[in-house]
Amino acid sequence: TDFGYERVRLDEKQGRVNEVFRSVAKRYDVMNDLMSAGLHRVWKSALISTLRPSRTRRFRHLDVAGGTGDIAFRSLQAGGPETEVTVLDINDAMLGVGRERAGRRYGERIAFVAGNAESLPLPSGVYDAYTIAFGIRNVPRIELALAEAHRVLAPGGRFLCLEFSHVDVPGLDRIYDAYSFNVIPRIGEMVAGDRDSYQYLVESIRRFPRPGAFARMIEEAGFSRVTHRPLSGGICAIHSGWKV
Ligand code: SAM
DSSP, X not given: OHHHHHHHHHHHHHHHHHHHHHHHGGGHHHHHHHHHTTHHHHHHHHHHHHHOOOSSSOEEEEEETOTTSHHHHHXXXXXXXXXXXXXXXXXXXXXXXXXXXXXXXXXGGEEEEEOBTTBOSSOSSOEEEEEEESXXXXXXXXXXXXXXXXXXXXXXXXEEEXXXXXXXXXXXXXXXXXXXXXXXXXXXXXXXXXXHHHHHHHHHHHHSOOHHHHHHHHHHTTOEEEEEEEEGGGTEEEEEEEOO
């Protein structure tokens, strides 16, 4: 059936994504710095300033596709002693690097959980915040991930997504295209020995919905007051929504 074919295609996509991150896990952090010229740090800080984890109350933060823990560590630093972060990722290799980076610094305030964004192995209605940074683009069924985000958030909880977006500044768009199609796969080849994976990542950015369309998908998942804000001329965007 068509449905069966669709399943195979989506499983293939997830399999490909898993291969990419398994092969790159150990070099992931240095690759990020190289490819974004350090800008990913600025974008991640922008996400945390928008999130503003509570410094005084209990704050339960779920970071999906959390990889090596960048968002989690920033949230724990910005939040108070009662900020707790669960890092969920489908890839053991990425989680392993995250666990190692965390060491014992944060004790019980950080947990690493293996799981799929499309069907979170987590209870409903408990989290104050759900974040996903550079992750949703890799998830085959985005609608399922958004529905799961809505399910696990507590009423009043916030959804925040940081993702590559579409550059709309004349001039910058041409530079950005040249950079992503020529330079990124080349760095991928030189540093990770893997040109194809990085080519794939560049293409997945092109295919990702435009900001308005993605905002509508977030609304369709049940979120209210959905907004989006471009970063660095639209290289990235932060989408926000609330569960009421
Ligand atoms: N959030 C981290 C950051 O900003 O540095 C990591 C982003 S990395 C580009 C994408 C992550 O998404 C990878 O760690 C990958 O394993 C994870 N991922 C891909 N598909 C997933 C899925 N279906 N469910 C959960 N995580 C997934």
